[in-house]
Amino acid sequence: MNQHRNVLDVVDSLPDEQRKVLYRELYGPEVESIELDTELISRLEEKEIELKAYKMQCKLEELRDPRVVRIAAIQNKFASSPSAPFAEQWQIMSQRMAELIDTAAAAGAHIVCLQECWTTAFVMATREKIWNAMAVPAAYGPAADFISAKAKEHRMVILSPILERDEAHADTIHNATAIFNAAGQFVGKTRKNHIPRVGDFNEANYYTEATDGHPVFEVLCSNGVVARIGVNICFGRHHPLNWLSYSLNGAEVIFNPSATTDGLSEPLWSIEARNAAIANSVYTVAINRVGTETFPREFTSGDMKPAHKDFGHFYGSSYVTAPNGQRTPGLSRAEDGVLVTEVDLNLQRQTRDAWMFNVTMRGELYRDMLQKYCEAEFVPQRVVDPALKR
Numbered sequence: 001m002n003q004h005r006n007v008l009d010v011v012d013s014l015p016d017e018q019r020k021v022l023y024r025e026l027y028g029p030e031v032e033s034i035e036l037d038t039e040l041i042s043r044l045e046e047k048e049i050e051l052k053a054y055k056m057q058c059k060l061e062e063l064r065d066p067r068v069v070r071i072a073a074i075q076n077k078f079a080s081s082p083s084a085p086f087a088e089q090w091q092i093m094s095q096r097m098a099e100l101i102d103t104a105a106a107a108g109a110h111i112v113c114l115q116e117c118w119t120t121a122f123v124m125a126t127r128e129k130i131w132n133a134m135a136v137p138a139a140y141g142p143a144a145d146f147i148s149a150k151a152k153e154h155r156m157v158i159l160s161p162i163l164e165r166d167e168a169h170a171d172t173i174h175n176a177t178a179i180f181n182a183a184g185q186f187v188g189k190t191r192k193n194h195i196p197r198v199g200d201f202n203e204a205n206y207y208t209e210a211t212d213g214h215p216v217f218e219v220l221c222s223n224g225v226v227a228r229i230g231v232n233i234c235f236g237r238h239h240p241l242n243w244l245s246y247s248l249n250g251a252e253v254i255f256n257p258s259a260t261t262d263g264l265s266e267p268l269w270s271i272e273a274r275n276a277a278i279a280n281s282v283y284t285v286a287i288n289r290v291g292t293e294t295f296p297r298e299f300t301s302g303d304m305k306p307a308h309k310d311f312g313h314f315y316g317s318s319y320v321t322a323p324n325g326q327r328t329p330g331l332s333r334a335e336d337g338v339l340v341t342e343v344d345l346n347l348q349r350q351t352r353d354a355w356m357f358n359v360t361m362r363g364e365l366y367r368d369m370l371q372k373y374c375e376a377e378f379v380p381q382r383v384v385d386p387a388l389k390r
């Protein structure tokens with residue numbers, strides 16, 4: 001059996017009645033597939049790009065016009081080799097990314113987000129500082145110029161997660177996402193709030209936790225719709241307060257550009273971004289890279305594993321969830337892909353009015369709890385069974 005079959009392959013192989021039951025359980029109400037140009041699909045087969053396009057349901061309102069946009073997620077293997085010269089790695093990766101961005105544009109995307117640190121292999125596993133040379137400034141330089149040109153060419157808002165070199169602050173390295181508007185202008189950047197210390201994700205050797213809070217970007221799409229977007233970078237998906245903070249700052253769509261492997265997080269992947277969408281009444285876009293990256297030199301990570309040159313398979317499986325919990329099928333576990341989802345941003349308020357999580361959240365209750373927890377003299381609230389009393 002193909003080791004990269006995903007759950008949808010299994011669900012789709014079932015007789016229709018069983019398929020409907022399992023699909024409803026796994027994904028909620030079935031999303032509608034968007035018919036795509038057959039010439040485009042055949043062209044993409046040659047380029048080995050998987051393109052999926054769906055439309056999510058939303059009621060029409062009497063007093064508000066629909067605010068429909070197409071959001072796209074791009075997942076991809078690192079197109080070059082970590083053993084290649086750095087300039088060659090950038091050349092090959094940016095050429096491949098151009099094909100993927102062009103695909104999102106051909107499918108009508110208004111906003112597209114790439115995967116975490118898309119310009120490089122996920123080098124942070126190695127703890128080697130040689131890779132710092134691949135870090136790029138957010139607002140100018142090769143990656144910014146490339147994304148800006150693509151955004152302007154296709155009149156698309158593009159979110160570009162990068163290994164950032166902050167030259168204004170003594171060349172410090174960050175894990176960041178740079179946002180470019182549909183005219184190709186640099187809008188701003190946002191950085192990774194939670195840095196992993198798990199397995200081979202030795203990212204703390206390169207950058208520290210962000211200090212710029214939870215900025216939400218109001219962007220004008222080429223169809224005139226204004227969307228409020230946030231970016232929760234990778235490890236931040238494990239932290240519910242991170243999602244909450246972007247939603248409290250007004251995000252309607254929160255993108256989660258990630259890079260994570262099958263030996264670590266795959267059982268959690270389909271849960272966390274979907275739960276965040278439900279809990280915060282937002283759209284979430286979970287994006288993961290694909291492929292296995294083999295580095296020139298062996299490395300260890302202090303987890304008693306023998307020295308190794310790769311740290312597992314990035315399993316892709318990117319997907320979108322709506323505020324009401326409806327989610328798209330995922331992209332594949334192993335192929336470069338573009339997932340385009342047509343959404344009506346009005347669904348956020350419709351869901352909030354229905355469930356009222358914004359009313360029942362008890363912010364002051366958790367403010368007090370967190371305030372107490374952050375104090376040195378914090379005492380956990382406990383009630384002890386008399387049978388346990390010494």
Ligand code: BAL
Nearest residue numbers: 196201234235260265
């Ligand atoms: N990028 C760290 C691994 C994870 O969050 O699953």
